[in-house]
Amino acid sequence: MVAGDGYAYQRSKPRCGYRECYIVLEVKDREFDEELGRRVANVLGREPLNPRLNKYGRWVVLVQSRTLYELLKNPIGIDKIIPYIEYCERCITMFLRGFFDSEASVHKDGTIIVYNTDHALLKYVIYLLKKIGIETTSDEPKLQLQAGTPLRAPNTGKLYKRRKDKYYVMIRMSFNKRFYENVGFTIDRKRRRLEDIS
Incomplete structure (x- = not known):
């Protein structure tokens, strides 16, 4: 979260x-x-x-x-929370659910993509997904947007420059059902979109 x-x-x-x-x-x-x-x-x-x-x-x-x-407290030290996240499989799935609720999108075709500026955190997410039997399309987070590219604030329309690189991780489509059953979403609109596809 x-x-x-x-x-x-x-x-x-x-x-x-x-x-x-x-x-x-x-x-x-x-x-x-x-x-x-x-x-x-x-x-x-x-x-x-x-x-x-x-x-x-x-x-x-x-x-x-x-x-x-x-x-x-920020910056969140992954090393500090690993023992709590990896305590049991349920803890792993609850961490992943919270993270995907917060940072992921479910596209109309059922593609599940999670975005973040923290490369190490996304690498850890890939590791956790593999640990519970869910595959991603790559073993490393992929760069989506570089630092310095323009960013328009949706609520004000003001133009800013990105301060950090933005990365993404995509769940392999063949693992969507497993993701839905083991991790899922708390957010209704994301859960419904995934249910409609599955």
């Missing part, structure tokens, strides 16, 4: 000597935020968190937790 649409931050000015630490997920799909709220509540022993709609039309879940902040 934090490797995708989420981020961790610490309040710069402490209140009463206590630095507040937060994990935030900001997405356009409410069900993804609701799932995070349930999972975090389960881990922290709290009531489920309800997502709220921000002024940009995105759903936001805000979690206050120093422990999660220390584990997930």
Whole structure:
């Protein structure tokens, strides 16, 4: 989640000597935020968190937790979370589900592609997919867009330059059914598109 649409931050000015630490997920799909709220509540022993709609039309879940902040603060250290991800096969599939919910697209023809600027993270995703018997079209993430290419912000129309290279990994079409059964999506629109194809 934090490797995708989420981020961790610490309040710069402490209140009463206590630095507040937060994990935030900001997405356009409410069900993804609701799932995070349930999972975090389960881990922290709290009531489920309800997502709220921000002024940009995105759903936001805000979690206050120093422990999660220390584990997930940016840049996220994959080495730090590997023992938790690879603890069991279910942990692997849940990590992959969260990552694909956050970063992947399901095209009309059923192609599943995941995008990210972190080459090492995508290499690790390929490794995890292979570990649970799902093949990708290549053993390495492929470059989609180079740093320095123009990028237009969809909400403002403003033109920017990309600061990082953007890579992608594609699931082999013959493994779509296995992906659907073992990993799947929390987000309805992605899940439905994959169901329609499978």
